[in-house]
Amino acid sequence: MKRILCLLLIALLVISSVFAGGSKETSDNSEAGQSKPLRFAIKASEAGRAENLRLVELAKENGIDVELVTYPDPGAGEADKLLISLMAGDEFDLVLSAHSNMNPFYDAGVMTCLDDLAADAGYDIAAVFGDYPAQFDGKYYGLPAFVDIAITIYNKDLFDRAGIPYPESENWTWEKFIEVGQKISALGDDIYGAFNPLWAHYNYMLAMQKGASHYKEDGTSNYDDPLFKEALEFYYDLGNKYHVNPEYLVQESRQMPLEYFTSGNVGMSVAGGWTSVWLTDMEKYPRTWKAGVLPMPYPEGYPKSTSVVVSSFWVPETSTQKELAFKCAALFAENMYKMGSGRIPARVDLTQEEIDSYIENDLLNAFAFDGITVDEIRAMWFDPEVKIFDEKVTGPAAAEINKIFMTEGGLYGIGEQDLDTTMMNIKEKADKAIANAT
Amino acid sequence: MLSRKQREMYTAFAFIAPYLIGYLLFHFFPIFLSFIISVTDVRYISRIGDASFVGLRNYLELFSDTEFTNSVKNSLLFSIMYVPGVMLVGLVLAVLINKKLYARNLLRGMLFMPYVSNMVAVSVVWSLLMDPTGGVINNVLRSIGIDNPPMWLMSTKTSLVSVVIIAVWQGVGLQFVTFLAAFQNVPTELKEAAYIDGTNGFQNFIHVTLPCIRSQTFLLMITSVITSLKNYTIVQVLTEGGPGTSTTILPLNIVNTAFTSFRMGYACAQTVVMFVIVMAITVLQWSGRKRFED
Known part of the structure; x- marks a missing residue:
């Protein structure tokens, strides 16, 4: 009797298993x-x-x-x-x-x-x-x-407190960004002109805006191009020299969160367009202060450009x-x-x-709280004159190259390595990574 | 008809079969496969059919790879600092808690707590404590007149030591509990006899207690060495191997080689070397065990 019961149970298990897999209703799409x-x-x-x-x-x-x-x-x-x-x-x-x-x-x-x-x-x-x-x-x-498309978002409240007129999308250059950023940083110890997360692409962003390429025609890395040296120096100077961003050491050691802009203590943020959610999602990022939007800044004397x-x-x-x-x-x-x-x-x-x-x-309503206009959105995301470039490296050994920038750039950021050595190491390691990847 | 002995044997096999199958599938087979892959140029993002046999090329490359040699050096340094640190602190804490103390049970629980704490949470707390610009530790050091306190995790000179300090704090619970349990088994008559012979507390501890707990000490030492060489999580969450490559230990370098550089064959060659290092140290320790216990 026990044996029959066992066999019955096993049979039931097998049958139900078979039909469990086949019970899903598949739509007939003739x-x-x-x-x-x-x-x-x-x-x-x-x-x-x-x-x-x-x-x-x-x-x-x-x-x-x-x-x-x-x-x-x-x-x-x-x-x-x-x-x-x-x-x-x-x-x-x-x-x-x-x-x-x-x-x-x-x-x-x-x-x-x-x-x-x-x-x-x-x-x-x-x-x-x-x-x-x-x-x-x-x-x-x-x-x-x-x-x-990368954008600049700014805190109008801090601009008001610093007595700075709101920036405009026309001629929104890095030079202006630094100028207003320094004025906002001067408002207090815990207030920063700008905040950008510690991401690899900021290390070479300026070089890309000036028309550099990550790879030479022979397939090796192009990091001996002086534009990359200038870009790296520019990025770390934003914090360490101009005090627009938090100093690199402060940002790294305090583990400042990605959304630090939403704290209300930051004047500007230059990052991917997805950061507009910090303005539109009031439930997750509640605030009383108003914000404005701009395209990404570009270097003076160069055409408008933005990372995508x-x-x-x-x-x-x-x-x-x-x-x-x-x-x-x-x-x-x-x-x-x-x-x-x-x-x-x-x-x-x-x-x-x-x-x-x-x-x-579709877009305007999401920015209603900040009174952002159609023209501002158009300038930020739909300007046909803006030159676009890939935010990150997209060729061979891309992930490794980004890691190399973070590692070597970090040493430069904390002052343990000079700029020339940093660029030399980046070039050397990137070439090795590319050679291994191809 | 099976004999009783045979039936017992098959039953025993049936009981250990789930573990044995799991071990063969998820431990032995991957280890074996690592040896095979280490002599090929398999890339993580290439089909296995495209791989070719490269002999000992991956192993030879290790000698000239500064990232690899640096990571081996960091791993060994980590172990050299971690093992004595965690053993000594664990032993001292066990001795202190073994005495009749106020709130002894509470202290015991508190000391064990880091061992079962989430490593990510631990790393966040310690990173904030060790923040060189405004962290609690450096604020205290500045308040007592130290103008240039250490940069802790943020300098290539102090980062590895800082990670070891945190690792010792986190791992000491196990050593402490094991030592404490071992102390309970030390025969009191031996201690009393030594006191009668005129030893003081320290001599008694050195000449009676320590020899009585040598088996547990040996076990802890072996596990500490293996743990320290295999360590990955604590470094990954605290520093990700930085600043620069100052805390890039061997397991971290292996993961980077396999999943950032996608060089699976070369990463496996590194794992084989790591396997050999761990095995050699363990064998050496085992061979010295008898002398240690005598």
């Missing part, structure tokens, strides 16, 4: 000829975002069945789980990544070149997205969904529905900015009316 949903890989931390759920809805409206498949966010020093998964052959159809993070995926050969897919679909990528799409070796690998981070949809090599995945990537890339998260479209085919309508209907 229009698109889909036998299974497209698998859209998404980090766990981003899975709950309304815009992603709206994208799935948008795909459905266009006859494409998409399911979100979450994967764990990599922690500090951890490997990217998605990369491991793709290298192991796991099937995914769509991924959204920042351009600077795509290099390892390209090197690993897990990305699909989109040139042929676009040609087959009769889709002109350049006509829709201009120079924004992710390219490797001259070929398209990603369709840009949105672009994060472009996020693109791409199709993994493991996809078994590449044509449909491309169609969906194009649909998402063209429309993601409409999903209600205030994204800046990476499209060059939008008319001025479409841009104005987007600013007035």
